[in-house]
Amino acid sequence: ETGVTQTPRHLVMGMTNKKSLKCEQHLGHNAMYWYKQSAKKPLELMFVYSLEERVENNSVPSRFSPECPNSSHLFLHLHTLQPEDSALYLCASSQDASGTYNEQFFGPGTRLTVL
Amino acid sequence: GQNIDQPTEMTATEGAIVQINCTYQTSGFNGLFWYQQHAGEAPTFLSYNVLDGLEEKGRFSSFLSRSKGYSYLLLKELQMKDSASYLCAVILLGDSSYKLIFGSGTRLLVRP
Numbered sequence: 001e002t003g004v005t006q007t008p009r010h011l012v013m014g015m016t017n018k019k020s021l022k023c024e025q026h027l028g029h030n031a032m033y034w035y036k037q038s039a040k041k042p043l044e045l046m047f048v049y050s051l052e053e054r055v056e057n058n059s060v061p062s063r064f065s066p067e068c069p070n071s072s073h074l075f076l077h078l079h080t081l082q083p084e085d086s087a088l089y090l091c092a093s094s095q096d097a098s099g100t101y102n103e104q105f106f107g108p109g110t111r112l113t114v115l
Numbered sequence: 116g117q118n119i120d121q122p123t124e125m126t127a128t129e130g131a132i133v134q135i136n137c138t139y140q141t142s143g144f145n146g147l148f149w150y151q152q153h154a155g156e157a158p159t160f161l162s163y164n165v166l167d168g169l170e171e172k173g174r175f176s177s178f179l180s181r182s183k184g185y186s187y188l189l190l191k192e193l194q195m196k197d198s199a200s201y202l203c204a205v206i207l208l209g210d211s212s213y214k215l216i217f218g219s220g221t222r223l224l225v226r227p
Contacts, residue, residue, distance in 0.1 A: 043202065043217040055211035090157065097212035104215065106157035
């Protein structure tokens with residue numbers, strides 16, 4: 001596998017379910033990101049991890065809980081979501097998060113539907 | 116607040132040239148990226164500008180004017196495969212890292 005991979009690609013869950021999204025990067029990068037992409041809205045940054053430490057939390061509700069066990073893996077744990085949380089969740093990675101040249105490589109995304 | 120504006124949709128003809136504009140009003144500026152995103156796929160990097168002027172990369176060029184808060188992406192010799200969304204993103208300094216703030220994207224339709 002190369003680049004950034006995400007699983008599952010599609011997820012349907014009820015509001016009382018607990019599920020997790022997984023992201024893996026094979027690029028040797030030190031920074032990883034979660035974004036939310038809703039229809040007709042800009043990509044919204046949710047979390048930034050640098051060397052497994054969370055460095056940004058963009059006022060994301062606590063029903064979204066990120067985890068970065070090592071620099072290659074990033075998870076987004078979901079619980080008691082709302083229908084408005086239905087969106088495409090994109091993971092990205094970059095060499096690091098401290099430089100202004102911050103070319104990010106994106107995964108294919110997980111299409112989440114909350115019923 | 117941060118504001119990045121792009122046209123919602125554009126249509127162009129195969130073989131033609133199209134210019135996609137992006138204007139931004141942000142608290143700070145550390146560079147600007149353009150990404151391409153085909154429907155159902157991941158965004159992919161196209162260009163990066165941090166100084167004023169034109170950056171050329173094959174059929175794609177990107178221009179930046181920091182004093183005007185303005186950038187454009189120029190696509191030449193359009194091909195059908197260029198039908199996609201084009202995302203403008205500004206790099207800002209966050210609490211502890213640099214982060215990208217995206218515009219809503221411009222959906223480009225290339226017609227034969």
